[in-house]
Amino acid sequence: MPAELPFWQLERHAGRDAVTTADGRTLNYTELAAQADAAAADLQAGEVFALCCANTPDTLALYLGALRRQAVPLMLDSTLAPAQRGALLAAYGITRVFDGASGQWQRAPAPRAAPRAHPDLGLLLSTSGSTASPKLVRLARRNLAANAASIVQYLGLTADEVAITTLPMHYSYGLSIVNTHLGCGARLVLTEASVAQAEFWRLMREQQVSSLSGVPTLWRLLRRLRFERMSLPALRTLTQAGGRLEPEEIAWLADSARSAGRRVFIMYGQTEASARIAYLPPEQLAGKLGSIGLAIPGGRLRVLDAQGHEITEAGATGQLAYRGPNVMMGYAQAPEHLAQGAELDELLTGDLGHRDADGCFWVTGRLKRFIKVFGHRVSLDDVEQGLRAEGLDAGVVGRDDQLMVALPGATPEACAALQAALATRYRWLPAAVVVVSLPALPLASNGKLQYAELQALVDAQRVTPLAKDIAKNAPGSAPATAIASAPGDAGAADAR
Incomplete structure (x- = not known):
């Protein structure tokens, strides 16, 4: 099992560059630690607040500062409709709200005061993305640290990496990119620009980004934009999660990566697992198109029948269940749940699948309506x-x-x-x-x-399927070499 990686202990990488903003400003790890502590100076241990996320230094600093002070942010999409956001905050008695885009604190009315959180609780994430359901995932700080350590290990990340924010921080996949790269002393390029904008590709080239991550919609759009023809010499690692890519789409991604000397990691996870559960090693990609691969280091996947008994027969279908130090404490559906301790030692994913004779896992369907x-x-x-x-x-x-x-x-x-x-x-x-x-x-x-x-x-x-609509609306009629001058999707809450 990998050692837990306290990525919020930023001083471990003192002197290294930590963050570069869209306007070219860079903070090193010492400066980021100071900014994080200043941002969270008024927060108390166990205090629950809302953080409306944007890919900005203010959002990042407050998130890290909260972990350092043992306060608990509820990470929210900053564009949630006011009525939805207000209902969610009122349900939990949350009155303090930070707007990551403007860098300003706000107050929200609440019929009750939010209770102090359990000492282990580090983060709250929504289970349903933009629908703003009051059902929240309770993640312990140790869950976040363990998952970051495991991802760093299987991706082989080092302090020389440079990652760019293709995904928002309220989304567990996007947040895991932040956690892992800070954990190994790498550098993050913070931007709100999308891959359909020239600004994004300018940053990719100028900042020599080495790692690019995306959900299926992003990779489908990049295929339309002829990503394989782009000149990005620093880029060496591609990761995909957040939904299913078809085998033919994975084959395209793998072929384009191979010709450029890059690695592709197909990954599977859920917000409830902080967010990663499984990954397919690049060397197995060609023979396992569509597989989610192996359990991450420190975790264990198994297949259960309808009675909860493990199925050991290769190819037999059942529900996938995962056990590891990154499994959430449990759900919250009411304020009093925030004070509860860990309730789970194994996560029932709700996904149906099987294990093949080589030990790789495959998802074949969903048990519930998601x-x-x-x-x-x-x-x-x-x-x-x-x-x-x-x-x-x-x-x-x-x-x-x-x-x-x-x-x-x-x-x-x-x-x-x-x-x-x-x-x-x-x-x-x-x-x-x-x-x-x-x-x-x-x-x-x-x-x-x-x-x-x-x-x-x-x-x-x-x-017409969504992928065709994306292609129709994308500036894809321009050749890939013209993307950098083209006029300006990645989604984001559970990460498969």
């Missing part, structure tokens, strides 16, 4: 319940990268309006949402909605 959109794990039940609370008799299904809503008897205008509203609410491209009208929702005799039948009905009316 999809991934732009790297976010989205609860279909949460979306459906939200629509019903708004007075809509909706049925919600979906597949990765597309949320699908059925409305009985709705007009085309009503369907189009809801599609636009949901895309705006969750900050997705319009093609990530499908809204169709049906004569009625398929119900069983007991009155329960038949989701398999509903999925089939909606599939019959399914529109």
Whole structure:
């Protein structure tokens, strides 16, 4: 098992450059430690506050400072609708809010005071991305440290690495990139620019970025932009998580990396595991396209049957279960849960899969109703319940990268309006949402909605897949050599 890596103990790398901002300003580790302590100076141990994240030095400093002072940030998407954010903060009695984009503290009304957190609690993350469900993942500081150490080990990261923020810090995959690179004394390039903007590629080249990470949507967009033709001599490590890439897409990524002398790591994880669970070693990629690979160092994966017994037979399908020091303390769904200690020693992932004869694991389906959109794990039940609370008799299904809503008897205008509203609410491209009208929702005799039948009905009316819409809207008609001058997606909360 790898030793835990306290990445927030920044002084260990004194004198090395830690962070470079989009405007070219650089902080070394000593300066970053001082800024972190100053940012969190007014926080108390066990205090819970909200951190509305942006890829800025202010966000990074307060996050690290909170860990150093044993305060507990709830990491939030800074673009959450005010009503959603307010409801979440009120549910937990959180009154102190920091806006990472402006660098300013704000106050939020709350009907009750937030309780002091358990001494081990280090971080709170949402389980459902943009839907702002009150269900939170409780991560201990030791969970974060252990997972960072494990990722550094299997990626072979050193202090010579330079990573760039393709993902937001409220997303566990994006946060793990921050944790691991600071943990090994490497340098981070902080930017809010996307890969569709010239600014991003200017930074990639000028700062000699060596590591690039992304969710499937990002890699699909880069394929459209002919990423394999770009001149990026410093780039040597590519990582993918946050959803499933098809084997053909992985093959393209592997081929382009091989010709440039780069390594590709296909990874699997969940927010509940701080965020990494498994990885596929680059040398096994060609023969294991679609596999999630092996458990990370210090962890163990196994396959369970419906009764919870381990399945040892190769190829037999069951639920994937993971055990390791990075498994969360548990969930929070009410303020009093923040004071509870660790409740789990094994994580039931909710994913179905199997282990092959070589010991590699494969995900074959989902046990519960979740999809991934732009790297976010989205609860279909949460979306459906939200629509019903708004007075809509909706049925919600979906597949990765597309949320699908059925409305009985709705007009085309009503369907189009809801599609636009949901895309705006969750900050997705319009093609990530499908809204169709049906004569009625398929119900069983007991009155329960038949989701398999509903999925089939909606599939019959399914529109152009999201990947095609991305390609259509991307500046991909320009050759890769022109990307640096082209006018200006990566998603982000559970990381598979």
